[in-house]
Amino acid sequence: MFNTKRTAALIAAATGTALVLAGCSGGSSGGGGEFDPDEETTLNFAFWGNDVRAGLYDQAIDLFNEEYPNVSVQTSFLPYPDYWERRQTEAAGGGLPDVLATDISYLRQYSENGLLLDLEPYLGEQIDTGPFDEAVLGSGEVADITAGIPISTNAWGLFTNPTLLAEIGVEDFAGGDWDDYTAWIEDTTAAAEAAGVEAWGAGDWTGRIQVFELQQRAQGEELFTEDGEPNFDEDDLRDFWNQTTEQREAGAFIPQQRVEEQLPLGAFDTALTASEMTWDNFGAGYLANLGEGYPELNLIEPPVTEEGAKDLYQKAGMLLSASAGTDHGEAAAIFIDFMVNDPEVGAIFGTNRGLPASETARSSSDLSGLDAQIEEYEASIADRLGDAPPVPIVGFGNIEEEFRVLGTELMFGTVTVDEAVDRFFTEMDVALNS
Amino acid sequence: MTAIRPEATFDEAVRTAKGAPTRRKVSRKSWQTVIWFVALGALTVLVLYPLVWLVFSTFKPNAEFGQNPGLIPESPTIDNYLRVFEGIAGVPLWRFFANSLFIASMAVIGTVLSSALAAYGFARIKFKGVGVLFAAMIGTLLLPFHVVIIPQYVLFNRLDLIDTYIPLILPKFLATEAFFVFLIVQFIRSIPRDMDEAARIDGAGHFRIFWSIIVPLIKPALITCSIFAFIWAWNDFLGPLLYVTSPEQYPLPIALRLYNDQTSASDYGASVTASLLALVPIMAFFAVFQRFLIGGVATQGLKG
Numbered sequence: 155m156f157n158t159k160r161t162a163a164l165i166a167a168a169t170g171t172a173l174v175l176a177g178c179s180g181g182s183s184g185g186g187g188e189f190d191p192d193e194e195t196t197l198n199f200a201f202w203g204n205d206v207r208a209g210l211y212d213q214a215i216d217l218f219n220e221e222y223p224n225v226s227v228q229t230s231f232l233p234y235p236d237y238w239e240r241r242q243t244e245a246a247g248g249g250l251p252d253v254l255a256t257d258i259s260y261l262r263q264y265s266e267n268g269l270l271l272d273l274e275p276y277l278g279e280q281i282d283t284g285p286f287d288e289a290v291l292g293s294g295e296v297a298d299i300t301a302g303i304p305i306s307t308n309a310w311g312l313f314t315n316p317t318l319l320a321e322i323g324v325e326d327f328a329g330g331d332w333d334d335y336t337a338w339i340e341d342t343t344a345a346a347e348a349a350g351v352e353a354w355g356a357g358d359w360t361g362r363i364q365v366f367e368l369q370q371r372a373q374g375e376e377l378f379t380e381d382g383e384p385n386f387d388e389d390d391l392r393d394f395w396n397q398t399t400e401q402r403e404a405g406a407f408i409p410q411q412r413v414e415e416q417l418p419l420g421a422f423d424t425a426l427t428a429s430e431m432t433w434d435n436f437g438a439g440y441l442a443n444l445g446e447g448y449p450e451l452n453l454i455e456p457p458v459t460e461e462g463a464k465d466l467y468q469k470a471g472m473l474l475s476a477s478a479g480t481d482h483g484e485a486a487a488i489f490i491d492f493m494v495n496d497p498e499v500g501a502i503f504g505t506n507r508g509l510p511a512s513e514t515a516r517s518s519s520d521l522s523g524l525d526a527q528i529e530e531y532e533a534s535i536a537d538r539l540g541d542a543p544p545v546p547i548v549g550f551g552n553i554e555e556e557f558r559v560l561g562t563e564l565m566f567g568t569v570t571v572d573e574a575v576d577r578f579f580t581e582m583d584v585a586l587n588s
Numbered sequence: 589m590t591a592i593r594p595e596a597t598f599d600e601a602v603r604t605a606k607g608a609p610t611r612r613k614v615s616r617k618s619w620q621t622v623i624w625f626v627a628l629g630a631l632t633v634l635v636l637y638p639l640v641w642l643v644f645s646t647f648k649p650n651a652e653f654g655q656n657p658g659l660i661p662e663s664p665t666i667d668n669y670l671r672v673f674e675g676i677a678g679v680p681l682w683r684f685f686a687n688s689l690f691i692a693s694m695a696v697i698g699t700v701l702s703s704a705l706a707a708y709g710f711a712r713i714k715f716k717g718v719g720v721l722f723a724a725m726i727g728t729l730l731l732p733f734h735v736v737i738i739p740q741y742v743l744f745n746r747l748d749l750i751d752t753y754i755p756l757i758l759p760k761f762l763a764t765e766a767f768f769v770f771l772i773v774q775f776i777r778s779i780p781r782d783m784d785e786a787a788r789i790d791g792a793g794h795f796r797i798f799w800s801i802i803v804p805l806i807k808p809a810l811i812t813c814s815i816f817a818f819i820w821a822w823n824d825f826l827g828p829l830l831y832v833t834s835p836e837q838y839p840l841p842i843a844l845r846l847y848n849d850q851t852s853a854s855d856y857g858a859s860v861t862a863s864l865l866a867l868v869p870i871m872a873f874f875a876v877f878q879r880f881l882i883g884g885v886a887t888q889g890l891k892g
Contacts, residue, residue, distance in 0.1 A: 204847065204855075230834060239829060240830060248745055415657075419653070
């Protein structure tokens, strides 16, 4: 009924150019403004999420107002894609909200265009940095400014569905290298067929750019250099995709057609696959979509490429930023600090915004079930955690999507690995040079 | 209804005139009717299946989405309706309906008033540059909306009109929808000028001619415009997305999307239920105005 996809694409194209123009004229991020607790101040605050998150923010803002009664906070929320559509227009037309939730994939674009306030002067003053891990806090630094304060962290993990595995009659993946994981997938798919369960071990795990990144990092290479140049060549990518060519052809993975039939849900959401690698904050969504038949998930380490390598990393899942044009910089900083660090706010949200990045917020959240599993998981991978890669280059979203599409085409069998490599490098060239 | 009646009386007349043999004729005719109905019915079901699926899906519990793509819910429930009526984030559902209804009604009033006036000007008044202006107006039809999004946003932002309905409604009162103006212009051009001239001789000015002569004659065009303006405004997503900030001011199309959030759990049950409810007013609007539309076409023309 509402044709938003096409308009989204068009507006993205239209605003892309305008954003650059706005950035040129936007001037430096010298905004700010002192905070006077006795003066009536209004902060506009925008975040993405559904009504559940909006309810939690209302509670958190009530707490904030107990301490700062003269700051009235006007909230606005939208689902993720619509949220960015609106922000893109505001960024181009002027009028970003004073405080806004940002995402690591947009942070560079907004920051380089001078749209975000440098929070550096407030660090250690209004914004308490003590409870943060240095590396995680650093993920909000881009283009020489502190563009955002992380709310939460995510790490890459492997989810498995123990209930489904019991139905199939296979043990959970016990850890090991990529060959072990592939062998386990083959076994699971075969066992499911023998048991008469319509299920597969997993989808093709070479379909995600994050897995490629993981394997590259194990060899000490980031995907992109600090300057945003690709740090891998055709052969690396060809070798990566060829790791599962045999299994793709032999039908060890769920057929792509079956995956497409489930959209908008994924194969793991609908208990058609027993395992899936993704960011660990996706667990709650999986559980909700799987329904009552599958009450629990296991979250385990992804397969190992190189023993002792620091291939995993924690990234900021969601950040809070202030717009460069705000008149209430100090008030915005105080508000950000409260929303990120306050123990009571941490208790209100739990892991709704992801695993809290701030120690004070995390220790006061009463984590149970999957939330506790996620916390335990991120602690368990400590010896595999390395520095977070540089903030993604502008256009990374397109590159990531192209990688995913090529992954599905490999599964459909409509392209060969060589063709896919060629196409990826062509598309990447376009994305990086536009 | 009225179309069938003369046929029925004709049949009755034939039957009474010819007696027995006509019965066979009648029954053959009704057989044909049955076949037609079955064929058309089957086609309708095929075309309307997505809508039927939507209706049935509103009774599916959340867990069944993705697991049971079929039509019939395995464990039917009315929970979706109860949840939807509770509203979103403390804003009751009726509020979103009221917002949408307000925007759509104002859009209808604004569009019809302004487009009809503009169209009268183009069709009946000879002024300097009428051709160029008319071409420019048609030109805006070729301009995709997305080209003007940013300048328009800048304009309304400078006027401090963000988070009001004015950016959504004001353009409707300024005849910015060239499609409607063009439609009415063509309609007015088909009306002979004799009546205008007669009215002018009786001393009527432009407004009098417009109001007393043209408006009654272009009613069908106005009703067509109303229907489209209503549906477009009711379904408009991008406009409110850009200009409305506070959740309690959201119209339905935006509220509908708030049930889905890819970063946490999505409530598909509530989403389809709210979509279905959002369809009801638009169908009602069409059902009511469609009669006028057909009536208008039927009575159109010059009388004595």
